[in-house]
Amino acid sequence: MEFPVRLLVLIALYILPVTVQGDVRKYTFNVVTKQMTRLCSTKQIVTVNGKFPGPTIYAREDDTILVNVVNNVKYNVSIHWHGIRQLRTGWADGPAYITQCPIRPGQNYVYNFTVTGQRGTLWWHAHILWLRATVHGAIVILPKPGLPYPFPKPHREEVIMLGEWWKSDTEAVINEALKSGLAPNVSDAHIINGHPGPVSTCPSQGGFKLSVETGKTYMLRLINAAMNEELFFKIAGHRFTVVEVDAVYVKPFSTDTILIAPGQTTTALVSAVRTSGKYLIAASPFQDAAAVAVDNRTATATVHYSGTLSAAPTSLTSPPPRNATSVANSFIGSLRSLNSKNFPANVPATVDHDLLFAVGLGINRCHSCKAGNGTRVVAGINNVTFKMPTTALLQAHYFNLSGVYTTDFPGKPHHAFDFTGKPPSNLATMKATKVYKLPYNSRVQVVLQDTGVISPESHPIHLHGYNFFVVGRGSGNYNAKSDAKKFNLVDPVERNTVSVPSGGWVAIRFRADNPGVWFLHCHLEVHTSWGLKMAFLVEDGNGPNQSILPPPSDLPKC
Ligand code: C2O
Numbered sequence: 387m388e389f390p391v392r393l394l395v396l397i398a399l400y401i402l403p404v405t406v407q408g409d410v411r412k413y414t415f416n417v418v419t420k421q422m423t424r425l426c427s428t429k430q431i432v433t434v435n436g437k438f439p440g441p442t443i444y445a446r447e448d449d450t451i452l453v454n455v456v457n458n459v460k461y462n463v464s465i466h467w468h469g470i471r472q473l474r475t476g477w478a479d480g481p482a483y484i485t486q487c488p489i490r491p492g493q494n495y496v497y498n499f500t501v502t503g504q505r506g507t508l509w510w511h512a513h514i515l516w517l518r519a520t521v522h523g524a525i526v527i528l529p530k531p532g533l534p535y536p537f538p539k540p541h542r543e544e545v546i547m548l549g550e551w552w553k554s555d556t557e558a559v560i561n562e563a564l565k566s567g568l569a570p571n572v573s574d575a576h577i578i579n580g581h582p583g584p585v586s587t588c589p590s591q592g593g594f595k596l597s598v599e600t601g602k603t604y605m606l607r608l609i610n611a612a613m614n615e616e617l618f619f620k621i622a623g624h625r626f627t628v629v630e631v632d633a634v635y636v637k638p639f640s641t642d643t644i645l646i647a648p649g650q651t652t653t654a655l656v657s658a659v660r661t662s663g664k665y666l667i668a669a670s671p672f673q674d675a676a677a678v679a680v681d682n683r684t685a686t687a688t689v690h691y692s693g694t695l696s697a698a699p700t701s702l703t704s705p706p707p708r709n710a711t712s713v714a715n716s717f718i719g720s721l722r723s724l725n726s727k728n729f730p731a732n733v734p735a736t737v738d739h740d741l742l743f744a745v746g747l748g749i750n751r752c753h754s755c756k757a758g759n760g761t762r763v764v765a766g767i768n769n770v771t772f773k774m775p776t777t778a779l780l781q782a783h784y785f786n787l788s789g790v791y792t793t794d795f796p797g798k799p800h801h802a803f804d805f806t807g808k809p810p811s812n813l814a815t816m817k818a819t820k821v822y823k824l825p826y827n828s829r830v831q832v833v834l835q836d837t838g839v840i841s842p843e844s845h846p847i848h849l850h851g852y853n854f855f856v857v858g859r860g861s862g863n864y865n866a867k868s869d870a871k872k873f874n875l876v877d878p879v880e881r882n883t884v885s886v887p888s889g890g891w892v893a894i895r896f897r898a899d900n901p902g903v904w905f906l907h908c909h910l911e912v913h914t915s916w917g918l919k920m921a922f923l924v925e926d927g928n929g930p931n932q933s934i935l936p937p938p939s940d941l942p943k944c
Contacts (some may be wrong), residue, residue, distance in 0.1 A: 397944055408448030408501070408530075413441070415455045417463050417521065418701045424551050426588035431520040432459050432512075439547045439611070440510075440523030447505045447530045453497045455489060456555070460832035462488035464478035465497065467881045468514035468527065468649060469632055472851055473548055474935045475499045476780050476799055476902030477852055482514035484905045484921055485780040487944035495942050501743030505529050507607035507651040509547070516911055519556040522547070524613045527633060537629050537638055538618050540655055542606035544596060548619065548646065548669045549611045550681065552583060556613075560915055567758025569679065576617065576669050576685035583686030590606060594687035596667065605629075607652050610646040613911040615681060616672040616844060618713065619644040621689055622665040624940045628720070632749075634853060635724040637889040643706060645672060645717040647846035649883035650911035658691065664699035665689040674709045675888045676866035677841035682708060685938075718859070723868070733875045734829035734895045735854045741797045742828065742864070743767045744805055745845050745886055745908065746837030748815040754903070763840065764815050764916050765908070768796045771815040771917030772907075775826035777944050779821065779921055780903040784934060784936040795820035795920055802940065805837045805863050806889045813839055815917070822920065824898040825911065831857075833864045835886075842889035845913065851904035851924075853880045853894040861890040869893075901926045901934050 415434045422431050422438060434440035445451055457463045467479030478499040489495045505527045529535060548652040552559055552572035563570035575582035583593030598604060606626075610617055620643050627638050630653040638655075646652050667687040673680040688699045706713045723731035752762035775782070782790035796854040803810045824830060832854075836842050839870035855934050857873040868928050875892065886892050907919035916942045926933035 391552045392412055392708045398668065402499030405704065406856045408446055408450060409934050410450045410452065412862070413443060413451070413453045415465065416451055416458060416776045417456065418458045424582065424591070425553055425585065427553050427554065428561050428592065429555060432461065433520055434523065438520055439496040439549070440521065442524040442526055442545055443510065444526050444528070445501050446502055446528045447503070449893050450498070451640045452502045454494055455497060455708070457489045457491055460491055461517060462490055462514055462582065463512060464488045464514050465510055467497065467499065467508070467510050467685055468523070468869050469508035469732045470854070471478040471504060471900060472499055473502055473900055474931070474933070475934070476934060477853065477937045477941055480513045480906045481778065481850065483774050483778050484903060485778060487905045488514055489943045490943050494941065495940055496938070498938060501527055501545065503531060506630040506635070507634050507653050509609045509610065509611065509651060511611065516556045516560045516613065519550065519552070519613055524607060524609055526607060532936070536635055536726065536729070537655065538603065541602035543605040543607060545607045545609070547579055547609045547611050548578045548617050548685070550613050551577050561653040567752045567755030569763065572681040573613065575670070575683050575692065576612065576681060577664040578667060578669055581687070584677050585683060587612055591650050596687065596689045597692060598689055599692050600661050600864065603655050606656060608644065608649055608652045608654065612648050614620040614648070615643065616647040616846065617669045618672050618710070619646060619750050620705055621656065621667050623660060624656050624665060624689070626656055628652060628654045629706040631721060631879065632883065635729050635878045636879060637722040637724055637877070641720065643713055643719060645714045647850045647883060647885045648879070660691060662691045662694045664691070664694055666699045666776050668705045669704035672706070672710065672714055674711045674714070675843045676709065678843055723880050729887055730943060731855065731877050731880060733857065733878060733928060734897055735875055736829060737831040737895065739797065739824060739830045740798065741832045742835060743796045743832055744799045744837050745847065746839040747916070749813040749840070752817060765918035766815040767920050769815050769920060770795065770797045770820055770920065771817045772919040773817045773819045775819050783903055783923055784937065791819045791821050793823045796825050797822060805835050806842060807838065814889055817917070820920065821903065821923040824922055824924045826898065826901055826925050826932055828898045829895065830898055831893060831895045833891055833893045834886045836886045836889055837866050838889060844888045845918065846883050846909040847884040847886060847906065848909045849904060851900045851902055852896045853882050854894040855880050856892060857895050858893040859887060861887060861892065864891040898924045899925060901932065914941045
């Protein structure tokens, strides 16, 4: 090469990686009602573009996504891009009254965000009322152009959304519950890509089919969009290799059962190892707290080998029972960050904020709650039941509005009790809008401790704006002295939603490098409705690119 040419190439090589931006991908989400028939009965549901599940968003790492959400229904609407880090763009995160006021009927809002440092499967869902029951879809983030997956390329990829279906209107279900003070009705079916498969009450309905060819490998992008239930997922006669969770690569491992909590995503490879036939796919609930009501129906779908004519699918060795704690623990125990040179696990080795959050239920007085005998079930963190503000917290923070929230969210329970043992005599909680303030770039540890109030129960806790490392997990009460010694600070799984085990604890760590107001809540919608939620307020840093960007001009007003 001539010298000037060589110089140009060299310059280009240095500049390109920093200056090349991803593509801009534009979507329109029309929020509209649509009639759907499931379980042999018909109802109106709220959907995006008339689709259920909703449309998949495809992007590559570094792409910018613009979604124009147009609200054509009678409800206020907002959409959350679950797991997208939203670096400095909290305005596009979506939880109503936390980062934005809702989009009113007849109005629209353009969510504008860039996908940075993430690749894999995530999802989007409504983040107001119980609309997410039917307003949800997948987000697929492909690697940067020219970058292969760190595992063999699959023949085909398939999104698999798990959910729950109620025959009645889901807004009526939660409204009825909040009026009575008691738990909402459990769903009438689990669903796989929108379909329950044949059930005894409606044997004629079909189900989702996955067509395969012998010898090929398929990538399943699994999403648990269920409202209130953790799920087991199995395919008769086949095993999975799990390669990624919550858009972070993991050390691949083989399993015949996947456990997935509401909010979580799991990408797994399945090899078509059979020569022909049809094999049952099953999604069934995991709930090891005996006192908690559960929808015990199994959703089914089928894997079809090409050329197979036989009618009946090869049945599944029965799905795990609802209380299969050991199956759940063995799956969770297998999850490790890939922690390779290209995808390191940057676990904070020490912490600046060491928090203990007791998560669980409570009982408050409610004079109008006849069914609940003058009381209502509530939920909270450190005895605080989160009260939804009427002005979004992020606006209040950015524009310095006073009186919307206080910054005294307790970093420890006020009264420590035997969390997983005998509950205290007073089960009442305080209702307030409190946030916990974190300086930019501080290192945070949160031990999430389940309580046995009313009943111990697994809580899938989701943090907005961040991934965290799950450094430890155990049963009973967390012991700071002995348990912290056993933390995995080398290759703990990195994710955005983690289940606090029933009657146990889980410890997470993250670096507060994303300024804004970030919701943390139980992803069981019933518990969110009852108040099991709080927010972190992460302050701006002093450096360039360390502060929240200004709000977009079309940000909805309250
Ligand atoms: Cu997927 Cu705040 O939720």
